[in-house]
């Protein structure tokens with residue numbers, strides 16, 4: 442017999458009294474003070490209020506026609522126990538990982554009752570945690586009244602099934618949890634389609650796993666024909682579900698391809714005009730949206746929640762000397778970002794791979810910023826963005842330990858320390874970005890007649906001006922221009 446005390450309790454999570462009963466209490470008051478507290482509520486603020494409203498009714502969503510989907514969404518998580526298996530690294534790493542799992546669970550709207558992890562060489566192939574430990578977890582589940590167990594990894598369908606059999610509650614893994622958050626946060630048609638595609642791909646592998654035990658708990662399903670006491674759907678049901686999922690996947694892929702078309706057109710337009718693009722990327726909750734707001738005054742949603750942003754926002758902005766460039770916010774990354782999501786969000790992530798410069802935002806106040814940097818770079822490699830010049834922007838300097846900031850600066854030579862909250866370092870960051878933007882390739886010296894003020898304007902926006910002088914015959918300008926712009930200047934070259 443194993444008892445619960447054999448487990449390691451993640452210390453900062455062991456205090457169950459920290460987690461109040463009221464499910465709403467898990468959400469901090471939104472911080473709407475960025476970038477300018479005096480302003481009218483921003484787009485982001487309205488979106489945030491809407492999101493909180495949505496969250497309250499999330500479990501009442503009924504628009505799903507597909508039973509399989511309903512089954513999936515019924516995994517609405519409520520009172521949860523977190524379970525981890527730690528195979529390598531320090532105790533601190535293990536605790537960070539559990540703390541992050543707890544944040545993810547809260548972001549999904551659940552209340553974390555207990556967090557436990559076990560050190561093992563490898564997860565048990567049958568039950569994830571050691572078989573002997575399963576009973577101990579069952580006792581904790583019973584004692585706390587939890588209705589869901591979340592495992593800190595991606596589990597095989599058989600592991601989920603075995604655990605559910607023994608624990609008698611829903612068991613989900615980290616991947617399902619992240620997919621659930623994405624499903625709650627997706628707003629645009631594209632983000633919704635991408636998320637659904639990822640969910641379906643995940644589910645397809647696990648039809649038996651989901652169907653088998655969960656259908657006994659999903660009350661409506663019995664009336665739906667599965668029969669009382671049945672083990673769940675038979676082969677025919679699984680076959681049917683699989684076929685329906687495949688049809689749906691094919692449709693989503695087609696839809697996404699179309700949406701990608703629009704995105705590609707926009708990008709080509711930008712490339713044709715040679716407008717440099719800066720992508721803000723980084724770990725979730727690092728402050729990417731706050732930084733975009735601070736750098737460009739965009740009213741983008743900022744929330745102390747993981748994966749607040751799923752739709753990239755692009756803002757046009759100008760350098761101090763008037764050159765136009767774009768800056769985009771993007772979906773955050775996380776350790777073990779489900780592969781299905783990277784696949785599904787590929788077109789969104791292409792914006793990062795195609796950028797001229799990546800601002801890689803890191804939360805300097807996080808316990809393990811180096812771990813975040815490494816996790817983000819893994820995704821960069823997966824989306825083939827490693828060739829893009831990168832500036833590490835260590836954010837939240839106001840809340841970070843100066844020693845950690847110094848350590849990061851030492852490790853990452855191409856690095857700048859800022860606070861999107863206080864504005865510290867922002868001017869320097871802008872200057873650094875401007876100096877790193879690709880420079881137009883062709884040098885020119887032109888005399889532009891006054892009738893062509895439009896052309897001079899264009900040089901201001903797209904080119905780089907070395908000198909400018911108003912003469913009797915027109916404006917004498919020297920500087921650098923893109924090939925397209927140099928072509929337009931051809932008639933006036935000196």
Ligand SMILES: Nc1nc2c(ncn2[C@@H]2O[C@H](COP(=O)(O)OP(=O)(O)OP(=O)(O)O)[C@@H](O)[C@H]2O)c(=O)[nH]1
Pocket residue numbers: 472724725726727728729730731732742743744745746747748749750751772773774836837838839840859860861862863
């Ligand atoms: N103390 C401090 N908090 C900050 C700073 N920048 C952002 N935050 C807070 O960090 C949280 C996350 O900020 P976001 O800008 O939403 O982060 P994000 O990287 O866009 O997050 P996702 O879109 O969820 O991946 C919010 O609560 C912000 O108020 C900063 O410089 N200092």
Ligand SMILES: [Mg+2]
Pocket residue numbers: 729730731742743749750770
């Ligand atoms: Mg964001």
